[in-house]
Amino acid sequence: MGERRVAFADRREQMGYTQESFGRAVGVEFSTVGRWERGELTPQPYRRPRIAQVLKVSLAELEVLLSRSRPAPSLELTTSPRYAPSLVRTGQWNGRLVRAGVTGQSPTGRKEPMDASTLQEAAAALLSAYETGKPIAPLIETYPAATLEDAYRVQQRLVRHWAERGDGVRGHKVGLASAAMQRQMGVDQPDYGHLTASMFHLEHQPIPIGGFLQPKIEPEIAFVLGSRLRGPGVTVADALRAVDFVVPALEIVDSRIRDWKISIVDTIADNASSGGVVLGSRPTAIGDIDLRLVGCVLHQNGEIAATGAGGAVLGSPVNALVWLANTVGPLGVALEPGHVVLPGSMTRAIPVNPGDTVVATMAGLGSVTAKFSGEERP
Template sequence: MREAAEKLLLAHEKGEPIAPIIETHPGATVADAYRIQQEQVRVWTSRGDQVKGHKVGLSSPAMQQQMGVNQPDYGHLLAGMFHLEHLPIDAGAFLQPRIEPEIAFVLSGRLSGPGVTAADAIRAVDFVVPALEIVDSRITEWKISIVDTIADNASSGGVVLGSKPTPLSSVDLRLVGCTLRIGGELVATGAGGAVLGSPLNALVWLANTLGPLGIDLEPGHVVLPGSMTRAFPVRPGDAVFADMGPLGGVTAVFAADATT
């Protein structure tokens, strides 16, 4: 599996997608895919990057249908993936970027599974903010299986966080609605309930999935629970705005010149 990790790392560095892992390693399992992901994270952190949280992917029926899979997955969020709202993002830094609106959790307590309950998760959340996740694939033309997306760090690319923190006690995440606009055009609507019934369920799933692997969710970490809509392609010059009602909005702006 080290060869697959090296190929993905090279795809990141050169900006050139590779053939699906499941084609070059047809016997690869989900467990193998997570080992490939972990090897890349080990390399990135050895080079000075830092793990700042995790993401749950494929947690809504819309995303599972779009990607042809039937289960969630997770990936790591590195410090280098975070972008500031309203400041131009270099679209050329990605291979095949798409955008998703999500409700991001920011933790104040540690979550260590297994055995984490919804009550445990609620106590560990400091606040939530609206977020836009830039998903990307190092696999040619997004031809991914569950093994491919997991190996590719759950198709992670970047994160833009909104600036309005909201405590959990003041909002029902299941009922939070979302409108997603690209270039001013309404492209999708969604709701928090599309994410495993509630984004909180995704947080619990993540803590209990990571725990047996010896990984805790740490205070200060950001957790992206999954998209409220399907993902949409973005290009240089696009401005993306997600309005989440009581949670406020979040904007991602992609530089018109990909080389900027």
């Protein structure tokens, strides 16, 4: 069990935060054994934000803790605490220490990587959602100790599964490319996913919406590479030289997580919420246009649904390409000639329905159209 000291706001809070009040807060019934720091119990539960602050966890982690601690088990608290197997976290306040009982916690208090069987279990759950069309509960609820590294390992298992069945990688996508989305997810950098051959759809040909679970659509400036790009150490100049041309694109984002209730771990594990891609047919040399200044209007069934510009994507879509190359390079992955890279959306994502026609028009780049039918995937 890892140990870490907690920081109380003042002596009053320290004294009030006894085992009983802590137990009531997280749904644990304590039976006291041994000597207490105080001779009496002072139940004084605090608001959840303060509990999270004292425990040094996020509100999301606290919610998981609370949900998994009910119904309340009983626990004898001694100088050598015995932890009930069903507990996610418990605490010993006599020594003003919190002993972390989180699944996957190391003796240093840090999360340990998920083992191979657990990673495969998570990947199998996502693959089942792909195949049955039935979304699953958030992975972060099932695996509360999962890290970003774990999530990418799950994603790699999905990609390997598809490749073994002939659906190879044809590119990559960058997600969470806007500051607003990063704040929403509580991260300070983008994420990435893989684009496989089956994800590409032809412009103007009906796309069976039954092949998705809960699709949305986003306009992006797609890079088509002319030469290999591998980090680390890739610069903007390197990226510009590697790009053959750009085309307008529509990315279909989709989630195998029920109701899009995703955390950063969920979206990464779920291949960065990838669904599909439609590329425009008008290539433009990257040296002929400033991608930061490319404006975009997204129409859905003839009505303006959203507007945006290239500068919304990490300041410039090229920055997203550089970030991607330098992120996957140390993992032994290169961005290959002919591969497509989607750098991130210029607007918010728009939900799509059977019969919808979506058109993205980009200044200087032309337009791209996606049409959705009510048919199931063949």
